[in-house]
Amino acid sequence: MNQRSRMETDFLIIGSGASGLLTAARLAPHGRVLLVNKGRFQDSSTWYAQGGIASVISDHDSIESHVRDTLEAGAGLCHEDVVRSIVSQGDRIIHELIEIGTGFDVDDGQLHLTREGGHSHRRIAHVQDASGRAIGEALLAQIAPQPQIQRLEDHAAIDLICLPEPGKASGQRRCYGAYVLSPEEKVLTISARHTVLATGGAGKVYMYTSNPHAASGDGIAMAWRAGCSIMNLEFMQFHPTCLFHPRGSNMLLSEALRGEGALLINKAGQRFMFNYDERGELAPRDIVARAIDHEMKKRGEDCMYLDARPIGRESIQRQFPNIHERLLQLGLDMVAEPIPIVPAAHYICGGVQTDVSGRTSVAGLYAIGETACTGLHGANRLASNSLLECLVMADLCAADILTQPSLTVAQVPAWDDSGIVPESERIQIKQNWDEIRAIMSHYVGIVRSNERLRRARRRLRVIQEEISAYYWKHPVTQDLIELRNLELVAELMVQSALQRHESRGLHFSTDYPEPSETISDTVLTPDTM
Numbered sequence: 045m046n047q048r049s050r051m052e053t054d055f056l057i058i059g060s061g062a063s064g065l066l067t068a069a070r071l072a073p074h075g076r077v078l079l080v081n082k083g084r085f086q087d088s089s090t091w092y093a094q095g096g097i098a099s100v101i102s103d104h105d106s107i108e109s110h111v112r113d114t115l116e117a118g119a120g121l122c123h124e125d126v127v128r129s130i131v132s133q134g135d136r137i138i139h140e141l142i143e144i145g146t147g148f149d150v151d152d153g154q155l156h157l158t159r160e161g162g163h164s165h166r167r168i169a170h171v172q173d174a175s176g177r178a179i180g181e182a183l184l185a186q187i188a189p190q191p192q193i194q195r196l197e198d199h200a201a202i203d204l205i206c207l208p209e210p211g212k213a214s215g216q217r218r219c220y221g222a223y224v225l226s227p228e229e230k231v232l233t234i235s236a237r238h239t240v241l242a243t244g245g246a247g248k249v250y251m252y253t254s255n256p257h258a259a260s261g262d263g264i265a266m267a268w269r270a271g272c273s274i275m276n277l278e279f280m281q282f283h284p285t286c287l288f289h290p291r292g293s294n295m296l297l298s299e300a301l302r303g304e305g306a307l308l309i310n311k312a313g314q315r316f317m318f319n320y321d322e323r324g325e326l327a328p329r330d331i332v333a334r335a336i337d338h339e340m341k342k343r344g345e346d347c348m349y350l351d352a353r354p355i356g357r358e359s360i361q362r363q364f365p366n367i368h369e370r371l372l373q374l375g376l377d378m379v380a381e382p383i384p385i386v387p388a389a390h391y392i393c394g395g396v397q398t399d400v401s402g403r404t405s406v407a408g409l410y411a412i413g414e415t416a417c418t419g420l421h422g423a424n425r426l427a428s429n430s431l432l433e434c435l436v437m438a439d440l441c442a443a444d445i446l447t448q449p450s451l452t453v454a455q456v457p458a459w460d461d462s463g464i465v466p467e468s469e470r471i472q473i474k475q476n477w478d479e480i481r482a483i484m485s486h487y488v489g490i491v492r493s494n495e496r497l498r499r500a501r502r503r504l505r506v507i508q509e510e511i512s513a514y515y516w517k518h519p520v521t522q523d524l525i526e527l528r529n530l531e532l533v534a535e536l537m538v539q540s541a542l543q544r545h546e547s548r549g550l551h552f553s554t555d556y557p558e559p560s561e562t563i564s565d566t567v568l569t570p571d572t573m
């Protein structure tokens with residue numbers, strides 16, 4: 045192996061959404077930071093975020109109210125201590141974002157706060173309808189001048205490097221970095237004192253998703269292979285209002301539109317949400333997505349409609365200019381006509397089991413942001429609580445890392461590619477990818493049953509065998525890395541769903557239509573599967 049295939053750093057951060065960027069900024073004064081991202085820095089859910097960031101700012105609001113709304117949306121499964129800890133830090137986080145240059149919308153000298161489903165107050169700070177991009181740009185500008193941070197775009201982490209921990213009981217392992225694929229398709233061996241997974245979500249497991257291409261669940265899959273426990277992966281949140289259009293590729297129509305007065309209607313122009321929940325269009329997301337799904341099936345229609353006309357032209361142009369413009373480019377004018385929508389996979393509430401500072405069960409390894417599962421979201425995330433969680437976790441993760449003893453970086457084994465032969469064609473990867481997404485969409489969607497879940501499990505196992513046979517024989521590529529991770533995360537989602545014998549939040553089963561009296565998380569560990 046030539047020397048350039050090895051790199052060493054103090055802090056390896058994998059992923060550069062909100063959580064990875066803030067962690068890098070916090071750690072930079074304390075050592076060398078290597079920030080790797082498999083695409084461009086802008087290819088993240090963070091950059092796509094529209095509505096904003098939830099936080100108690102108004103004098104009419106209270107932490108107690110934000111906690112209550114989060115617990116209610118989470119359908120009894122949130123960890124209340126985690127909810128309190130994260131929600132109570134919102135105000136501080138917003139002020140820090142303002143200090144580093146995030147230009148939140150202001151009205152009469154005060155932050156303009158919008159509203160979204162499940163919130164009993166206006167509490168979403170936002171930058172028009174492109175809040176994530178503004179936050180991402182401010183964080184990126186903050187780290188850009190810092191020489192201690194080395195940034196590598198187009199570098200995909202393949203797997204974590206975990207070895208027995210010296211002086212610890214047998215079986216206990218420590219993470220010493222990761223193998224990372226360079227754009228030239230060479231595998232780099234990166235040794236690190238501390239490794240942080242900030243790799244985002246897994247929406248690409250489904251055919252229809254609001255997520256960017258990067259959301260293939262890599263962090264969850266890598267953590268699982270490293271021995272971490274995975275929690276509550278059955279709770280995939282479907283966003284109720286994604287565009288239904290052949291060229292719209294599931295573009296999101298922000299929930300803030302409904303917060304400002306947009307209505308959900310069927311083809312005949314009738315509202316239907318009050319048949320399902322007294323909060324109407326502003327019920328939590330699980331309820332709204334299920335209602336839309338039910339209406340579509342009942343009426344045999346391909347989509348429902350979001351009618352934003354009640355908001356009015358002037359407010360649409362002021363608060364939602366990007367959504368308005370993108371729709372116009374597709375020939376749709378939301379000022380003048382209802383827009384066709386369908387629910388699409390949006391946010392994975394489960395993930396790598398961690399505490400609020402992102403500690404996993406493997407020493408030296410942290411997981412933060414959407415990749416992690418702290419217990420904040422329970423069985424259904426409250427809108428705009430995710431960016432808040434990302435930033436609070438990044439802050440606490442960096443602080444926790446700095447309390448750890450500074451270990452010497454171990455001499456880690458290089459990537460072994462002996463016996464690898466070039467592949468003759470890559471079509472199998474594409475086919476497997478499409479099959480997984482179709483299986484998940486057909487059998488593990490908004491409404492589930494034992495029979496469908498078992499069918500999904502059987503089909504995924506066949507694909508898993510094909511991928512395993514292929515993986516170790518041919519050179520690793522980014523497509524192959526993602527396919528292997530996508531399949532594993534799909535299997536873990538199905539297994540988690542099969543283990544939940546009730547309906548709760550985002551998991552609705554026709555075999556168990558009621559919530560159970562016993563409330564518990566679904567925790568999968570590699571030893572038990």
Ligand code: FAD
Nearest residue numbers: 059061063082089090093095096201244413414428430431
């Ligand atoms: P991300 O921002 O997704 O970043 C993960 C990064 O990791 C990506 O850049 C990816 O390329 C990289 N990565 C992944 N795998 C690898 C690998 N193997 N090697 C190297 N790099 C890798 N939440 C809110 O709170 N408010 C909102 O208004 C809001 N709107 C949303 C709108 C949309 C359309 C979407 C998709 C999500 C929205 N969310 C919103 C959710 C929120 O944006 C995300 O949960 C959050 O941004 C996740 O941040 P993150 O740092 O965990 O991951």
Ligand code: SIN
Nearest residue numbers: 094095298299427428
């Ligand atoms: C939206 O703007 O509807 C997305 C908000 C979120 O996912 O939290």
